[in-house]
Amino acid sequence: MIPRYSRPDMTRIWEPENKFRIWFEIEAHACDAQADLGVIPKDAAKAVWERGKWEIDRIDEIERETKHDVIAFLTNLAEHVGDEARFVHQGMTSSDVLDTCLAVQLVQATDILLADVDALLAALRRRALEHKNTVCIGRSHGIHAEPTTFGVKLAGHYAEFARSRDRLLAARIEIGTCAISGAVGTFANIDPKVEAHVSKKLGLTPEPVSTQVIPRDRHAMYFATLGVVASSLERLAVEIRHLQRTEVREVEEFFSPGQKGSSAMPHKRNPVLTENISGLARMVRAAVTPAMENVALWHERDISHSSVERMIGPDATVTLDFALARMTGVIDKLVVYPDMMQRNLDALGGLVFSQRVLLALTQAGMSREDSYSAVQRNAMKVWREGADFLTELTSDDEVTSHIPVAELKAVFDLGYHTQRVDHIFERVFRDA
16 A cells, blocks of 8 residues: 555555454454353453553564564553453454454445445446437447447446446455354354354354355455456546547546646646556456465465465555546546547548448348448448548449438438437436
8 A cells, every 4th residue: 555546544444553443342242252151251351341452552562572463462452451351362263353354344445445336336327428419439449330429338337337336245245254263163162152243243244164264265256356346447447548549539537727747748638547547457456366376275274365465455445445536536527529529420431331331231132242342342442542431322323223312311320320329328227
């Protein structure tokens, strides 16, 4: 995490104060359950809640000697609780605290990411409706294909991020499990009712088989989901970057008063925000492979996953949070140029209607092969010579022998290509 790409609500989740607070709650709730079971005195559980305190500097000091973070925390906690601290951590192992805490943190992070996605969805919906009927050229392989609308483009991204929201909800459930099962996960020294109690208090569900650690397939799925969301962000970012190119100029990131685009060239207005999002998406995806490799731990546990998760947990969630918020700002203020969209539509002299001419000829009785050949030979004149497609077609006797000129002109109707935009919007925004 670096401050430049961090937002305070998400970074707060990964700060030591929040981590140790969760550790304390895990231990204190476990003491309550142990007291209810008669394993420890009720006064001891009460003392933990009443006198439980910790100091980050002191924990760090103890850890430098013990080389064990959980023991350092428990030692510092005992300095405040007193004699009753001997009942803390009864039957538990470090992974019970660490894994359950990580689950809580990832759930907290997911709640922020869900709010981020909701904000982006709202921005996409608003701009899609605004440009529902703003006609522009669709491209395949980067080459002009057929007309679409800018609203339809944005509606497609809205639908994709709606799926991202569903995936994040599923990931939240997947990662939100609690393990208080003791060494090698057998509950030999702790009653499963303790785990059930702690789970309920923390808003988690008990892990069915924890083998001392929560199985890392859950974490692999979680970070893979973040990677997919990041990829969706990059797809939208790349679309905007392409549309902002000087030769295209159909949209543009908002350029604020006083903003500078280049230290050398004062005229520059660069898509720096979406370029930044593309880069951030790569960093989020960089967490996916290590998370996958963490699945294969030795036997009931090892800690080869630990160093990885201490980095990718904060880095991936903080980075994705920032990227989602940045994209929402981009969409909110995106400058759209309908006149340039129309100019680009007209740039190839009507070639965008080639399929409609092809279909009209086949419906008029020509074979598909002959129809394709007739349309293509006229289209190639437009490509090579800059001719007008309709003019070339109306001068082609083979074409006009099947389609009268008046009917041929009617084929060049943009409304034909937008006739089902309402249908698309109904499907996408029905429940929005």
